[in-house]
Amino acid sequence: MSDSSSKLTSKWTTILGLGVIALVAAWALAFLGLGQHDHRPALSVLLGCLFWTSLLIGMLMLTMITRVFDAGWAPVIRRNWEFMIGALPVVLLLGVVPLAFLTDFRHLLWEWTDVKHILPSGHEVGHDPILQAKSWFLNEKFFLVRISLYVVFFSVLTWAMRTWSFKQDTDRTASHTHTLHAFSAAGIPLGAVALTMLAFDCLMALSYHWFSTMYGVWFFALSIRLALAATVILTYRLSNGGWLDGILNQAHRHVLGCLMLAFTVFWAYISFSQYFLIYTANIPEETFWYNIREFDPVTGLKSDWWGVSMYLIFGFFLLPFLALLFYRSKIVPGRLLTIAVIIFIGGIVDLLFNAVPRQILDKTAPEGFTVSPFLCGGLATDLLAIAGFGAIVIGLFLRSATKAETIPVHDPRILESINYHE
Amino acid sequence: MNERNERIFGVACTFRKPADVFHAAEKVRDAGWTRWDVHTPFPIHGMDQAMGLPRSKVPRLTLLGGVTGFITGCLLTWYMNSYDYPLIVGGKPYWSAIYPFPVLYECTILFAAFGTFFGQFILNRLPHHHHPLFELPNFARVSDDTFMVVLEAQDPKFHVDDSRNFLQSLGGQEITVIRD
Numbered sequence: 001m002s003d004s005s006s007k008l009t010s011k012w013t014t015i016l017g018l019g020v021i022a023l024v025a026a027w028a029l030a031f032l033g034l035g036q037h038d039h040r041p042a043l044s045v046l047l048g049c050l051f052w053t054s055l056l057i058g059m060l061m062l063t064m065i066t067r068v069f070d071a072g073w074a075p076v077i078r079r080n081w082e083f084m085i086g087a088l089p090v091v092l093l094l095g096v097v098p099l100a101f102l103t104d105f106r107h108l109l110w111e112w113t114d115v116k117h118i119l120p121s122g123h124e125v126g127h128d129p130i131l132q133a134k135s136w137f138l139n140e141k142f143f144l145v146r147i148s149l150y151v152v153f154f155s156v157l158t159w160a161m162r163t164w165s166f167k168q169d170t171d172r173t174a175s176h177t178h179t180l181h182a183f184s185a186a187g188i189p190l191g192a193v194a195l196t197m198l199a200f201d202c203l204m205a206l207s208y209h210w211f212s213t214m215y216g217v218w219f220f221a222l223s224i225r226l227a228l229a230a231t232v233i234l235t236y237r238l239s240n241g242g243w244l245d246g247i248l249n250q251a252h253r254h255v256l257g258c259l260m261l262a263f264t265v266f267w268a269y270i271s272f273s274q275y276f277l278i279y280t281a282n283i284p285e286e287t288f289w290y291n292i293r294e295f296d297p298v299t300g301l302k303s304d305w306w307g308v309s310m311y312l313i314f315g316f317f318l319l320p321f322l323a324l325l326f327y328r329s330k331i332v333p334g335r336l337l338t339i340a341v342i343i344f345i346g347g348i349v350d351l352l353f354n355a356v357p358r359q360i361l362d363k364t365a366p367e368g369f370t371v372s373p374f375l376c377g378g379l380a381t382d383l384l385a386i387a388g389f390g391a392i393v394i395g396l397f398l399r400s401a402t403k404a405e406t407i408p409v410h411d412p413r414i415l416e417s418i419n420y421h422e
Numbered sequence: 423m424n425e426r427n428e429r430i431f432g433v434a435c436t437f438r439k440p441a442d443v444f445h446a447a448e449k450v451r452d453a454g455w456t457r458w459d460v461h462t463p464f465p466i467h468g469m470d471q472a473m474g475l476p477r478s479k480v481p482r483l484t485l486l487g488g489v490t491g492f493i494t495g496c497l498l499t500w501y502m503n504s505y506d507y508p509l510i511v512g513g514k515p516y517w518s519a520i521y522p523f524p525v526l527y528e529c530t531i532l533f534a535a536f537g538t539f540f541g542q543f544i545l546n547r548l549p550h551h552h553h554p555l556f557e558l559p560n561f562a563r564v565s566d567d568t569f570m571v572v573l574e575a576q577d578p579k580f581h582v583d584d585s586r587n588f589l590q591s592l593g594g595q596e597i598t599v600i601r602d
Binding site: 272275276279280282325327421 | 468
């Protein structure tokens with residue numbers, strides 16, 4: 001490992017420490033919120049966890065997809081994904097697991113788990129016929145079993161993808177590539193089911209009246225977009241005073257840029273289709289979800305969530321889409337980095353748009369409820385939690401980089417990857 | 423140019439190895455030729471740069487087609503549903519950008535595909551039923567084991583004897599003058 005690389009990896013304890021401090025602060029705020037029956041700080045911890053879960057699941061899927069397709073360009077970049085995904089079980093264990101298993105937090109975030117919770121209609125959750133019809137799936141016991149299964153499943157898969165790949169560095173056995181190929185072939189469909197259910201349980205179930213079969217696909221599209229944007233940012237840093245110095249070339253950037261373009265379109269396709277079907281069908285139990293994201297129920301005017309949705313259309317789709325159409329945007333490092341940062345920030349906003357607005361009981365409001373706004377103190381705790389989990393992920397990433405070769409030197413396709421050409 | 427030169431298409435020259443034809447192409451490029459080509463049995467990485475070829479202009483025609491398609495879709499749905507025969511369907515407005523989006527999207531894709539297909543057709547000067555190179559007895563070998571550089575008579579630098587000598591200096595094997 002070169003001097004600049006070892007200087008980089010030696011920072012892992014500092015970065016991890018900062019992450020732990022930020023996360024402790026976010027959790028402390030969540031406990032304070034618990035006392036005031038305010039769900040918002042707890043939701044921030046959940047969002048911080050799910051943002052990085054989404055990003056790391058995206059990297060896990062990309063790792064398996066490039067394995068299955070024997071992608072010749074991938075090995076030098078995939079090794080960094082393998083370093084990153086090691087943090088996935090940790091992120092789940094520090095965020096969604098305690099929130100689901102601590103009864104008070106569970107009742108606060110997932111209202112349907114609390115049978116005594118009062119709905120805006122004045123009825124208790126336990127007497128809600130919509131919940132009763134779904135209770136074979138949405139019941140506390142099964143919910144906790146599923147949350148545990150996600151942790152086990154993603155731990156096993158990330159462990160497998162890392163272990164055999166790292167083994168190849170020392171024992172130089174080409175057959176590990178076949179082992180990982182088989183793991184990936186099984187892991188992709190199982191991972192697709194797991195990430196869909198995870199999106200249903202952790203995000204869609206925050207608003208349990210609403211349902212969309214496209215929600216899992218939306219989560220997948222967001223995951224891959226975040227993973228690719230993070231990969232571009234990460235490889236940019238690592239090729240300027242890191243282990244990708246002189247290795248990352250124009251063709252690698254081009255392929256990442258092309259994938260970013262493809263998944264920008266895919267995300268727009270999925271997000272629009274979900275909106276379009278609900279808009280066309282015009283059924284109240286589906287449209288309310290978009291209504292609380294457009295109108296303030298008290299004044300009846302457009303709320304700040306309407307501005308957020310416009311930002312998502314023009315800033316998270318149209319701008320990156322138009323920029324990425326141009327060849328030079330995909331090969332000039334600075335331009336690709338700028339687009340990746342735009343997508344990364346947009347991804348945070350998209351997750352907030354999908355998770356934050358919810359009906360909050362308020363007897364004084366004309367409809368009996370208000371909607372949590374976008375611009376509020378909660379946004380600051382969201383960013384605190386995202387930064388905290390992010391520093392933990394980066395710290396663990398740098399720690400992983402000391403455990404194995406930073407370039408998979410004995411991968412059968414390493415020469416093809418290093419000499420990758422457009 | 424004399425009368426004899428007008429009937430000449432160009433000068434062809436064969437090479438045995440990819441590296442030879444690659445370096446020959448770099449020298450032809452550096453000599454400032456504009457009307458010339460390289461024929462190889464398989465794609466050679468980096469040949470575009472070695473020949474000094476700019477990027478294809480087809481993507482611009484694709485974009486032009488896509489934008490045209492989007493506008494066409496807007497006009498189509500607006501004219502039919504909002505202007506010529508205003509009709510309320512499913513409680514939606516006469517025209518908005520949302521309900522006809524599948525139409526706008528499909529028109530964009532269709533016209534972008536037209537732009538790509540006809541764009542490459544025109545830029546490649548197709549249809550082109552015959553080419554003087556097909557008269558060359560050993561031209562079929564460039565799809566097997568031979569590499570070829572062809573300097574065309576239309577290039578302002580072209581002169582039969584000079585071009586022959588130039589190709590010889592590049593290490594070419596068989597040099598043939600192609601007549602139209």
